[in-house]
Amino acid sequence: MSRPHSPLDAPLRQALDKIEQAGRRRVLRAASMAPQGRIVRDGRELVDFASNDYLGLATHPLPAQRAGEWAQELGTGSGASRLVTGTSAAHLAVEARLAAFKKCEAAMIFASGWQANAATIPALIAAMPGVAVFSDRLIHASMHAGIAASGVRQHRFRHNDLAHLEELLATKGAEAPARLILTESVFSMDGDRADVAELSAIARRHDAILYVDEAHATGVLGPQGAGLCAEVPEGVDVVMGTFSKALGGFGAYVAGSQVLIDYLANAASGFVFTTAPPPAILGALDATLDLVPTMDAERAHLAALGDRLRDGLATLGLDHGGSSTQIVPAVLGTEARTMAIAAALEDAGFLTGAIRPPTVPTGTSRLRIALRATHGMADVDALLAALAEAVKANPA
Numbered sequence: 001m002s003r004p005h006s007p008l009d010a011p012l013r014q015a016l017d018k019i020e021q022a023g024r025r026r027v028l029r030a031a032s033m034a035p036q037g038r039i040v041r042d043g044r045e046l047v048d049f050a051s052n053d054y055l056g057l058a059t060h061p062l063p064a065q066r067a068g069e070w071a072q073e074l075g076t077g078s079g080a081s082r083l084v085t086g087t088s089a090a091h092l093a094v095e096a097r098l099a100a101f102k103k104c105e106a107a108m109i110f111a112s113g114w115q116a117n118a119a120t121i122p123a124l125i126a127a128m129p130g131v132a133v134f135s136d137r138l139i140h141a142s143m144h145a146g147i148a149a150s151g152v153r154q155h156r157f158r159h160n161d162l163a164h165l166e167e168l169l170a171t172k173g174a175e176a177p178a179r180l181i182l183t184e185s186v187f188s189m190d191g192d193r194a195d196v197a198e199l200s201a202i203a204r205r206h207d208a209i210l211y212v213d214e215a216h217a218t219g220v221l222g223p224q225g226a227g228l229c230a231e232v233p234e235g236v237d238v239v240m241g242t243f244s245k246a247l248g249g250f251g252a253y254v255a256g257s258q259v260l261i262d263y264l265a266n267a268a269s270g271f272v273f274t275t276a277p278p279p280a281i282l283g284a285l286d287a288t289l290d291l292v293p294t295m296d297a298e299r300a301h302l303a304a305l306g307d308r309l310r311d312g313l314a315t316l317g318l319d320h321g322g323s324s325t326q327i328v329p330a331v332l333g334t335e336a337r338t339m340a341i342a343a344a345l346e347d348a349g350f351l352t353g354a355i356r357p358p359t360v361p362t363g364t365s366r367l368r369i370a371l372r373a374t375h376g377m378a379d380v381d382a383l384l385a386a387l388a389e390a391v392k393a394n395p396a
């Protein structure tokens with residue numbers, strides 16, 4: 001048992017109080033995913049518009065079965081880090097499948113997307129002393145962690161504003177020995193896309209390296225769900241993505257040239273000094289790689305759900321930003337209004353993400369509505385009806 005009054009408790013309680021006073025204290029609540037895009041929380045079944053399991057694969061029987069088979073056959077642990085004894089034939093085979101899926105020469109599996117970004121970015125920066133780093137304003141926290149770990153200052157360009165990026169490349173990048181551009185192909189809070197082809201052209205023009213996080217595009221967009229970078233073969237130097245969203249599993253990847261992967265195996269701390277992902281994770285992923293390319297119908301349905309939801313939000317007079325994907329924000333303004341509307345929706349049986357600062361800029365608090373192929377059109381219509389009521393009860 002821990003001591004009842006550790007000297008650590010006082011400063012931590014103080015820090016928590018500060019978060020609480022800002023109205024931003026968050027707590028963990030148990031929930032479990034259910035079929036048909038549902039979730040059970042506090043004993044209630046809700047229509048789940050908050051999870052990122054876009055294709056319903058997290059509860060699909062095939063990955064669960066293969067995860068079980070591989071665990072039965074190979075065990076529950078991998079024994080060591082990849083460079084010691086942790087690399088199995090299964091790791092190499094699944095990485096080869098991943099590389100083919102992503103249309104890249106090679107791929108490497110990481111324990112999580114956070115870890116992949118936090119480990120890969122500083123490793124790349126270390127290989128390019130003096131590199132100037134350019135990042136979209138809305139990149140994920142894990143990419144910031146990677147940049148921070150390297151200690152370099154980043155030049156942030158306005159979200160998806162590629163003219164601004166070019167301006168910064170010209171003014172801040174021209175004298176540097178190398179340039180690195182960091183962005184996402186689908187942005188997690190806005191559901192809009194980056195123009196990967198144009199980014200690739202800009203990178204070539206300015207002799208820059210292009211790094212793209214495909215966490216929300218993998219499985220959903222691009223040829224056979226391979227992501228938006230797969231539409232620009234060899235146009236992106238470093239393609240990163242996760243298995244934890246549309247692929248319904250756990251873990252992440254970095255894909256690119258063989259030299260990139262060989263280098264990361266030597267230099268990415270979050271790869272070198274961590275235990276290899278275990279067989280069950282690999283088995284689930286292997287099954288997912290069988291399924292995802294065959295799911296064009298599910299992807300088309302997901303796209304249709306998005307169109308329906310955006311039309312409905314527009315009818316309600318709600319801003320959905322630049323969304324063109326399965327992630328649809330309904331921008332509501334203040335934190336208080338957003339929290340009230342999210343609570344009203346939950347009362348009505350719909351779970352959405354209430355996103356507020358610091359995740360998004362002040363004054364743009366929003367519902368983040370994540371659509372899933374397991375939702376029906378009727379689910380979207382019912383959500384819109386409940387939202388209409390909630391918005392009426394909580395005017396701007």
Ligand SMILES: *Cc1c(COP(=O)(O)O)cnc(C)c1O
Pocket residue numbers: 112113114115117140142184188213215216242243244251252
């Ligand atoms: C979720 C996410 C990550 C982190 O991936 P995990 O596998 O959940 O650690 C990284 N980048 C983006 C853009 C994400 O949305």
